[in-house]
Amino acid sequence: MxxxxxxxxxxxxxxxxxxxxxxxxxxxxxxxxxxxxxxxxxxxxxxxxxxxxxxxxxxxxxxxxxxxxxEAPPQAVRRRIRAEVERSFGPRWWHQVAAFWSRPIPAYGVVVASLIPVVLWVATSLRPGSYGGAAPVAEVEPSTRPPALTDYDSMVPLLPEDRPL
Incomplete structure (x- = not known):
């Protein structure tokens, strides 16, 4: 020992x-x-x-x-791993679209605010009897209708020639 x-x-x-x-x-x-x-x-x-x-x-x-x-791996390995992870676990296209529209961007508020008067104008112009819209046409009874022109010839002047407008 x-x-x-x-x-x-x-x-x-x-x-x-x-x-x-x-x-x-x-x-x-x-x-x-x-x-x-x-x-x-x-x-x-x-x-x-x-x-x-x-x-x-x-x-x-x-x-x-x-x-x-x-010790860190080379950059090429990191890029390949990152690309594979993003491809596997990245958000799908519909998630990206939803994320884009759910962002609080002030321009969206401006667009919505500018569309409100247009929507109100279209909504009021489509209602009959509203200002800017035509009044509803009433049915006229046949007895009160003006007489139809039966012997109308487009070549014949409506006014006599001795009486100009």
Missing amino acids: TEDTHTHEPAATAELDCERCDARLIDFAYAELEDGERVAVARHLAGCSRCALEFCRLKADLDGVLEAAV
């Missing part, structure tokens, strides 16, 4: 031995320990060079893993 040759000050690391400290190094690196445990691990690392070296190696490994995970 190999003998552990590292030594540390008993006063600084009396609360935590190397095995218990080693089990808490990942949580210490991610700052997930409670205050008392965090202080105990920090004191142990300050007094134990082997555990401090192990912590530095672990921290470098964790940082390398995080850097590899954070």
Whole structure:
């Protein structure tokens, strides 16, 4: 068996031995320990060079893993993914039309306000007897009708020639 040759000050690391400290190094690196445990691990690392070296190696490994995970994909991959998502989950054409007409645009109010007088004018002109509209035609009895022209010739002047207009 190999003998552990590292030594540390008993006063600084009396609360935590190397095995218990080693089990808490990942949580210490991610700052997930409670205050008392965090202080105990920090004191142990300050007094134990082997555990401090192990912590530095672990921290470098964790940082390398995080850097590899954070590496962004190329722009072409992002564009293809975005296009596929928009094609799959994008709004259909009727949703886009409904969204266009449901937007609060002031021009819509102006158009509607300018159409109100036109609609009122058309509505009143279609009603018989209203101003601007023709009066209803009453039926005339046959006995009161004026006599029809029976011997009308378009070549014959209606007025005598000696009496001009």
